[in-house]
Amino acid sequence: MSTATTTAPDLTGTPARRSRRGNLAPLAGRILVLLVALFLTLGPVVWTLWVAFTPTDEAGRRTLSFAAFSDAFAKVNMMRLFWNSILVTALCAVGQMFTAALAGYAFARLRFRGRNALFAVILATMMVPMQVTIVPVFMLIRGMGLSDTLLALILPAIPTAFGTFLMRQYFLGIPDSLAEAAQIDGATPWQVFWKVYLPLSTPGLAIVGILAFNAIWNEFFRPLIMTISSENFTLPLGLVSLQGQLGTGSMSTVLAGVVLSMIPALVVFVFGQRPLREGLTAGSVK
Amino acid sequence: MMGVPVNPAAAAETPVPSIPAAPGRRGEGKLAALLLAPTVIGITLFTLVPIIGSIVLAFFDWDIISTPKFVGVKNFQTLASSPTIRVSFLNTFGFVLIAVTLQIAVAMTLAVLVQSKMPGWLRSFFRSVFFFPLILSAASVSLIMSYLFNEDFGTINKLLGLLGMSPVHWLTSTTGAMVVTVLVYVWQNFGFTFLLFIGGLASIPQDIYEASDIDGASPMKRFWQITMPLVSPTMLVATVMAIISALQIFDQPYVLTKGGPGDSTRTAVMVIYQSAFQELQFGLAAAIGLVLMLIIMLVTWLQFRLSKRFVFYM
Numbered sequence: 001m002s003t004a005t006t007t008a009p010d011l012t013g014t015p016a017r018r019s020r021r022g023n024l025a026p027l028a029g030r031i032l033v034l035l036v037a038l039f040l041t042l043g044p045v046v047w048t049l050w051v052a053f054t055p056t057d058e059a060g061r062r063t064l065s066f067a068a069f070s071d072a073f074a075k076v077n078m079m080r081l082f083w084n085s086i087l088v089t090a091l092c093a094v095g096q097m098f099t100a101a102l103a104g105y106a107f108a109r110l111r112f113r114g115r116n117a118l119f120a121v122i123l124a125t126m127m128v129p130m131q132v133t134i135v136p137v138f139m140l141i142r143g144m145g146l147s148d149t150l151l152a153l154i155l156p157a158i159p160t161a162f163g164t165f166l167m168r169q170y171f172l173g174i175p176d177s178l179a180e181a182a183q184i185d186g187a188t189p190w191q192v193f194w195k196v197y198l199p200l201s202t203p204g205l206a207i208v209g210i211l212a213f214n215a216i217w218n219e220f221f222r223p224l225i226m227t228i229s230s231e232n233f234t235l236p237l238g239l240v241s242l243q244g245q246l247g248t249g250s251m252s253t254v255l256a257g258v259v260l261s262m263i264p265a266l267v268v269f270v271f272g273q274r275p276l277r278e279g280l281t282a283g284s285v286k
Numbered sequence: 287m288m289g290v291p292v293n294p295a296a297a298a299e300t301p302v303p304s305i306p307a308a309p310g311r312r313g314e315g316k317l318a319a320l321l322l323a324p325t326v327i328g329i330t331l332f333t334l335v336p337i338i339g340s341i342v343l344a345f346f347d348w349d350i351i352s353t354p355k356f357v358g359v360k361n362f363q364t365l366a367s368s369p370t371i372r373v374s375f376l377n378t379f380g381f382v383l384i385a386v387t388l389q390i391a392v393a394m395t396l397a398v399l400v401q402s403k404m405p406g407w408l409r410s411f412f413r414s415v416f417f418f419p420l421i422l423s424a425a426s427v428s429l430i431m432s433y434l435f436n437e438d439f440g441t442i443n444k445l446l447g448l449l450g451m452s453p454v455h456w457l458t459s460t461t462g463a464m465v466v467t468v469l470v471y472v473w474q475n476f477g478f479t480f481l482l483f484i485g486g487l488a489s490i491p492q493d494i495y496e497a498s499d500i501d502g503a504s505p506m507k508r509f510w511q512i513t514m515p516l517v518s519p520t521m522l523v524a525t526v527m528a529i530i531s532a533l534q535i536f537d538q539p540y541v542l543t544k545g546g547p548g549d550s551t552r553t554a555v556m557v558i559y560q561s562a563f564q565e566l567q568f569g570l571a572a573a574i575g576l577v578l579m580l581i582i583m584l585v586t587w588l589q590f591r592l593s594k595r596f597v598f599y600m
Contacts, residue, residue, distance in 0.1 A: 099325045110318040121334075220423065236425035
């Protein structure tokens with residue numbers, strides 16, 4: 001009798017909890033694996049912070065100080081690197097948001113000949129890796145007289161096939177009735193875009209902007225090719241060349257620079273994690 | 287991370303002609319042309335023309351100073367016969383094989399564990415932690431790891447020393463350098479695959495597990511006969527995206543080892559960079575780029591074919 005009363009609620013009450021997936025290993029084993037993964041993922045980051053904040057003094061001891069950070073500013077034009085990275089990233093992000101919104105709206109809402117074919121061509125360009133086109137792009141930039149300028153990093157990064165795809169999907173999700181209502185009130189197609197659809201698309205724009213930030217802020221390959229003088233370097237390139245200049249001795253100085261370059265990325269991570277996640281996996285999970 | 291990993295094949299599968307192409311209403315065609323101009327001009331100028339440029343350039347000898355000289359398929363012959371280029375492609379394939387396998391295995395294991403019985407806040411905590419490396423630059427990560435794996439003063443060898451092990455030649459031996467490159471790459475990128483699996487696992491209906499529970503299936507049997515078939519679409523997409531992204535590896539070996547020791551961590555993209563911007567053989571670089579693009583297109587095409595055949599959709 002007593003067994004019946006104890007097992008009955010278990011079967012009818014929360015059956016889902018009994019059969020959740022992942023019961024492969026006992027609980028302790030699962031916790032252990034996750035803790036090891038946690039340690040391995042965060043370990044290098046915590047270690048970086050520790051080394052950056054404890055540079056070695058004359059006696060060779062590690063002491064808590066900001067010396068490595070002031071060293072980073074003294075030994076390399078850190079302000080310049082930051083400014084270049086901010087300028088390039090901000091202009092690319094804003095440029096991508098703007099052009100993707102325009103094109104996405106045209107593909108989602110306007111009727112014109114050849115629309116589907118054009119959209120297919122733009123989607124297909126996503127398959128082309130940047131390394132394949134880099135040599136002609138470099139020649140083009142050189143021909144435009146833009147080599148070793150920040151514009152060489154900005155201009156090619158503004159047109160975005162993926163952003164266009166995302167914004168089109170976003171605009172397709174906004175009901176037709178809004179456009180019809182605005183048109184009945186006498187709005188032109190441009191007014192429908194500018195005053196009705198664009199204000200409603202800010203979450204989509206945020207995804208495009210955050211994705212652009214993450215990609216451009218961390219970019220290494222294109223700046224390595226497109227810039228020659230150190231005053232045009234962006235942060236990742238500047239930090240790698242700083243390591244080269246200092247050898248392996250001033251670990252704390254280089255890592256202080258790394259920590260500084262992580263701060264804006266960290267801010268975006270805290271506030272933009274969800275949109276970034278959604279943007280990265282857009283179109284891949286069915 | 288080089289750019290945003292996107293999955294063109296999956297994106298292309300979303301229906302393009304979702305709205306009937308009706309004859310243009312007045313003014314819409316002109317407005318469309320205006321709105322599309324920046325993107326279409328930009329993509330034409332910086333992607334479409336360069337593709338054609340690469341194809342043409344691949345048949346020329348050009349050092350950027352003198353006039354380009356038509357050489358036919360000489361660049362492709364060089365590509366096939368140069369030991370350095372051949373090794374760099376073999377390195378790339380080997381890297382892709384090991385790194386992608388590891389990345390999928392780690393991501394799948396962690397996704398299954400995180401999706402199992404666990405409070406919601408803890409699950410989002412793990413999701414954030416495993417996602418975190420994705421926001422860092424591959425250059426920064428490689429700088430950090432080059433110190434951690436340093437043979438003489440690196441913390442990893444110090445820890446191994448505490449366990450009584452002798453220092454490992456991480457970055458100065460051919461095997462060690464490749465191992466570190468794989469580890470650094472997977473460390474930074476497993477979170478992306480993990481997110482895809484979390485999404486795939488979340489879409490499996492719970493009642494299937496309940497039914498198998500009643501039938502008395504063992505956990506192992508449940509994993510292989512229910513979970514794996516049902517996440518197979520995600521598995522395919524995740525694998526293809528991981529392969530495409532790994533084929534383009536450059537930042538990590540460039541910062542960690544500059545391709546060395548010897549040619550042991552030289553990758554396909556690294557020889558594109560070196561041929562063009564160090565040896566001024568722009569035609570050869572274009573030819574290597576084309577071969578790489580063909581490989582990537584082949585992988586994407588295989589994804590299309592495989593997803594029709596082997597993947598079980600609900």
